[in-house]
Amino acid sequence: MLDLYAWGTTNGRRGLFMAEEAGLAFNLHQVDIKRGDQKTPEYARINPYKKIPALIDSEGPGGKPATIFESVAICFYLAEKTGRFLGSAADHPNVLKWSMFHATNVLPVFGVLGRVEDPSFENQAKAQLDAMNRHLEGREWFADDYSIADIIPFTRLNGVAHDAVNIADYPNVAQWLERVGARPAAKKALTQKFG
Numbered sequence: 001m002l003d004l005y006a007w008g009t010t011n012g013r014r015g016l017f018m019a020e021e022a023g024l025a026f027n028l029h030q031v032d033i034k035r036g037d038q039k040t041p042e043y044a045r046i047n048p049y050k051k052i053p054a055l056i057d058s059e060g061p062g063g064k065p066a067t068i069f070e071s072v073a074i075c076f077y078l079a080e081k082t083g084r085f086l087g088s089a090a091d092h093p094n095v096l097k098w099s100m101f102h103a104t105n106v107l108p109v110f111g112v113l114g115r116v117e118d119p120s121f122e123n124q125a126k127a128q129l130d131a132m133n134r135h136l137e138g139r140e141w142f143a144d145d146y147s148i149a150d151i152i153p154f155t156r157l158n159g160v161a162h163d164a165v166n167i168a169d170y171p172n173v174a175q176w177l178e179r180v181g182a183r184p185a186a187k188k189a190l191t192q193k194f195g
């Protein structure tokens, strides 16, 4: 059995999106981070950094329980567990590089965009969108097939509202967001009520 610990933030919904895509039965445990549920000693045993999301798989590798935190690690873990969303052997390098592009560039920059008064974040966000937009020209997904390289950035980029960084200026990215957002798992993750 899978137990997902999450709350309705972009990182929490990323874990939920991946759990839905994996198609395995899971229990959703709502961790109210406004109330401080992530700071309890019980939760700190799951994630010592006291952040959501986290996942416990009672039947991890070798049939033993596995605990995973960091939303991107949850995406990789469930992709490996199900053998899906990692691309064919030939496509796997594309899945890896775009997943890491999102994890190490897009998630941190868009996470602070609009919250920190520093034009360098706007410039980095625009450069990242420009790279994505050029790559997505004539393509449906970041790799050849739909993969975690699409799942990882979705909840962060979906609904970005910023005066200077407008996704509509990057039409291939906007269309990709619509394609991902049309997936039942994405809809479920975005509409899940918390609290």
Ligand SMILES: N[C@@H](CCC(=O)N[C@@H](CS)C(=O)NCC(=O)O)C(=O)O
Pocket (backbone or CB within 6 Å): 009, 010, 011, 012, 033, 038, 050, 051, 052, 053, 069, 070, 071, 072
């Ligand atoms: N890099 C981590 C970030 C996790 C994170 O920052 N979670 C936030 C919610 S989005 C949290 O738990 N905040 C509560 C706190 O900081 O006390 C991931 O992707 O899982």
